[in-house]
Amino acid sequence: MSTLGDLFLTYQSVISFVGIDALLALSVYATLCCGQLSLANAGFMAIGAYAAALLTLHTKLPFAAVLLASALAPAVFAVPLGLPVLRLRGIFLAIATIGFGEVVRLALVNWDYTNGALGLVAIPQRAQLWTIYLVLVIALFLFSRLRGSKIGYALESIREDETAARTMGINTTLAKLSMFVFGAALAGVAGGLEAHFTFMVAPSGYGFSRVVDMLVYAVVGGVATYLGPPVGAAFMTLLPEVLRGLGESVGLAPGPLRLFVSGAILLAVVLFLPNGIISLPLLFAAVRMRRERG
């Protein structure tokens, strides 16, 4: 077997996690792109993961149907949740949606049917690398067709000035709710994929820190286009692997170093790269042009 093949086999699971994290980053971007900071997505992911796990453990449904259910289940929750909370703006929406995430997590901790805090184990591994990336490609395709469409422009206008958007005839409530539900479905399907890749689901995997991770992926990658969040997810997920070797060579434990570097990168991006690392090539091009002009 070639060395490239070996490399691929060694890192197959990391590459799979990059795909799952990219989906999660996109799920946060779905609401961010119309200016809504929603942090309910760890909760939606949990609903999707548990729905998928239960279906696989208790029915003989094909995996495609299970994945579809993992997208639909959180979407069903997102409608009645979104209608009231999307009236809130900015930080208030963030707080309300964090509340939802915690409610889901605590409900799962106390639900005997799913083994409470221990969660469900021995889920068959049904998600392959290609399934994960197929779902990711479909999600990216949807975002790419949305951009530049009538609805895509409506979403951007809501982000820029919601009041003006309303007087342009845009039903902002419907648009925001649709993206909230779409984000919930993406988070849910990512949860379903992860459950069938790591063999288990447990409430502790869907806490507040999980949704912060998703937000960090999106912000580090850049939220000006839909390509930013997946790039950020890839960067932040691959980083620990790179750091592992680096940390060992200087005698540091990988855990703390990883947290430190992740935090530093987030800070640097927020301060110096407001459009995320996806804007770096453009930035370099601009610098080169300025230099050529002299």
Place this chain on the structure above:
Amino acid sequence: MLLALDGVERAFGGVRAVDCTSFAVREGEIHGLIGPNGAGKTTLLNLISGLLRPSSGSIKLADRRIDSLAPHQIAALGVSRTYQNIRLFPALRALENVLVGEHLVRRAPLWKRLFFLPGARAEEQAARTRALTLLERVGMRERAGARAQYLSYGEQRRVEIARALASNPRLLLLDEPTAGMNAAEVTSVAALIRQVAKEGHSVLLVEHNVRLVMDVCEQITVLNFGKVIADGAPQAIAQDPAVIAAYLGNED
């Protein structure tokens, strides 16, 4: 009557910003709305476009009550507006701002675009061409690719007018469209307003530039402290003692 306000009131706490106001705008008319600062002109536009609900009274558009509808529903009935303090979408390009304005007239559904159907492509091209034509009309075609936040004040005002026209409105509400413009720009906006009215759009013009209002409007309503103090043709308004008192003060 295209637009008819009847006994419209709106109070903020104890302040009656709009107090039992009645007037009407005819189809195809350029109707001026003037008054001293704080007279309630902008509040009135917010009531008509649905951003505020009246405390009492009725607003009718072509005999249909609109005072309990949401802003996007009122826009769908053919009311479009600009803002006194310019509300363009700052990060979007001038062309994209106008494309958002076309939201109501674009029909191709998203699924057609998902499957790359030719209908969607043609509709996008048509929308873009219309937007460019509108930018041309307000003299902003060369700046179509510039982001709204980098445009000058006068340029932003003109793009905002183009965006408001993009929905092909029956009634166009302009809130001080010439504020901050130089004399040449004011003349071109005046010509544009006349042209727009000639094409069948009615215009309700809120303006501090009294000369412009006297010049382009066929009918003028004067507000003071939320009440209509005069309503009529420009010549009559200019000689109305109540209007002169409101603007210059009483002798005693």
